[in-house]
Amino acid sequence: MPSPMSQPSDVSCARRAVLGRLYGRAPLPLLVGLDSPLNQVFSLLSRTVTSAEGNSALLIGPRGSGKSSVVQRALGMLEDPARHQSGAASVPKYHVVRLSGFVHITDRIALRDIARQLLVEQDLDNILIGSFADAFAYILNLLRSAGNGGEGAESVPPVLFILEEFDLLAQHPKQSLLYTLFDIAQSQQTPIAVLGVTARIDVMDLLEKRVKSRFSHRQIYVQSPQKLCDFVEIARSALFLTAVTDCVSASYAEQFNARVEGILAAEPIARRIAHIFDFDKDVRQLLRLFVLASSRLSPESKLLQMSLVEASVAQDVASAKLQVLSSVSLLELCLIISMKSLVQCGSSKYNFEMVYSEYKSFMSRHLLVVSAGGSMKVYKKPVALKAFETLVELEIVRPVLTSMAADGGGSYGRNDLLAGAAQAARAPKGYRMVQLMLEPGQVVELVADRVDVPAVIRRWAQQ
């Protein structure tokens, strides 16, 4: 019955469901082309849980290809029969421990967190004395005794270790975490499964010999979709509404899905999707296209708006740098053009003094023309330096670091003319070497897009 109350809730349900899937908060309803890794992971984990095997494996695949979704789905499948089908008795109790290379930056921190995840109520400080292996054995002992209290069984309940960003965990000195885990998985005393998840293909090379020898060398590969239609299918599964799971009325879901189908088939959007597929097949980037449109779902516009999706496609294509630069003042634009002409004369790096002298010599050559065309004066050096610093702040111009930071480590660090005491001691501000972070072609484009640029400057930019 289409009561007035049900309609807005349809939209808000749809909005919540779709956005949740786009942001990765909720799993996608179907995994496209990932059946074989899913089955492997599931059988591996379930063997540990049901028949107390020790297992280890690595799940390898590029970013955004669905590794975490596979693990998530496998764990969900493991939980489901335990709850519904055969009752609690036949499937033993098990623990899941999740570690991530991003947050567990040392083995010590990882150990603390393992202890916390396994036995929440224990006093942690007593445990963490002594070597890593001892402490770990102690934790397992505690786990065993905790299990004894309940059922009287002699064994430790199975523990599933999910190690996200495995390559970062492998970079800890001595790799004692990985060694201990693999060793226990191999030695059969305690049923544990170790599942490493990583995007690095060469992750095996990172392991030490003794760690490698205890690893089962089982590698499960997750591949990005091989065909464009699979890739589109992923977008479809994120956007489609189903009446039952998303709590919307069937008629609304039908309308909504028809619109989604229309959007996915539209020319610029399909081209963009194909483009993403050709470049890196990143699912997250694909789903991001629809965030803007989905977040605008409201009782007034209940279906996805084609124009909004097109807008986010356009934004994806446009260069972010040029967007930021579209509003620079004329003086800043002139400095950018002088840097471009320095690049064209063959200098790979230059300092403010050179840029300013280039600017000044251009202005003096064309001053007559300029004064005829409109008012434009040559700015003094300090004013130009202030404009130049604005560009540095926007990181359109960045300092060239000499010697020590040349290996790329420096390109990540702070960017301003005052940074680096050593750099500062060597030369006054105006003499520090910088580079323009734009291609000459981009500069031409930038000038062409502006309406308020005098003709002389326009010609200068095109030289």
Add this chain to the structure above:
Amino acid sequence: MEAIGERLATGKTSVIQDMFKEYEGVAGTSRCYAYINSVECFTSRLLFERTLNAWSGHVPCAENRFSNYARCDNLVDFVNNVRDLLGSKHGATYYLVVDQAERLRDRGPMLLTTLLRLSELTGVDISVVLISNVVWDKFRPRHGGAADPVSVYFPYYSKEQILQVLAKDCPLEEPAGFFLTFVDAVYEVFHRNCVDLNELRHLVAMLYPKFVQPVFEKQATRNEFGRLFKLCQPYFTAASERLYLREISTSEWQKHSTVASVKNNPEDVATCIYHMAENNDGMELPHYTKYLVIAAYLASYNPSRLDVQYFARGKDPSQKRKRKGGALVAAVDEDAGARDRQQLLGPKSFAIERMLAIFYSIIAEPVDSAVDVQTQIASLITLRLLTKTSAGERLDGIKCKCNVSLEVVRGIAKSVRFDVDRYLYNFK
């Protein structure tokens, strides 16, 4: 998750803060929003603890001995605390807003990635909003672990919008239309070199009192814009650039400009403004030290192979000048040398002995033996007029660089009546 990138002063922070205030008013959820300025929270620990305080509604005060909600030293503690704090509250979304987010990239490689994955790691609905005026490409974590956030660009204000914003600064007792005419003029003067709203506001606030002063002094009426602008002219020409560069501080300007403007004599105004900036320089060095600075400048910017021609004693000065004006400069190819002149490349380092040789050559009279030249050099290094480029522990073979600009050296040379330009090679 969103990232917001655009220029300075486009109202990013105000928009976000107002939005959350509105949202709080509607939904009554006061504890879902943490605003972190990463300049204030300059370590990860401060960021974590402030965030938790905001989300839990914990306020450090005398009762709890100004303690935080929890102690968080590392990412694991933070993730666990977030999970403990918010994990039980299903359905609610929490927000973390980080201003000047580009600074997070200096806080260890994993911080930004972890923040962007916070909801995945904790299982709580957390949206992270990053505010920055640098594009996302510039601080995307190199590890590539985080999905790119949704970007929202704040376009820069158009002229009309800038005028609208500036009109809000209009003093209460002043007519708005009159004020706007002035603001429009200021914008027309400055927009070619500066479109930053904060700078324009500063200039308007400084210059407007001068603009209306003739009205109160009964020298003009509000309708005579032309006359008012004419009376205001000395300020626009002489002071605006110095004000823009902050060579004159706000308090100085307010103090001195009143004195000057009562007379309203343009020349007085000009000299007064000139003096205001002059006070700041204050480079008073002893006589010989001035020569030392000049010698250091020459040593830094002239090639050493030409020292004999410039400074050798016992030659006919006219011959010296002839060589310099003739063969020497002609040898330099005008165009090829233009881009890598020493004047543009900056100071070279030189051995202290070379500087001393030049010093004794350019100084007219013999140096008094009571003058300790070495001490003077040491104090120049302390004053940062010279920078030492050789290793700190070395006692002999010290090398230095001159850290003074040409304008300052010209000023110093003028005060001792020394023609420095005659000795500079390939300067323009």
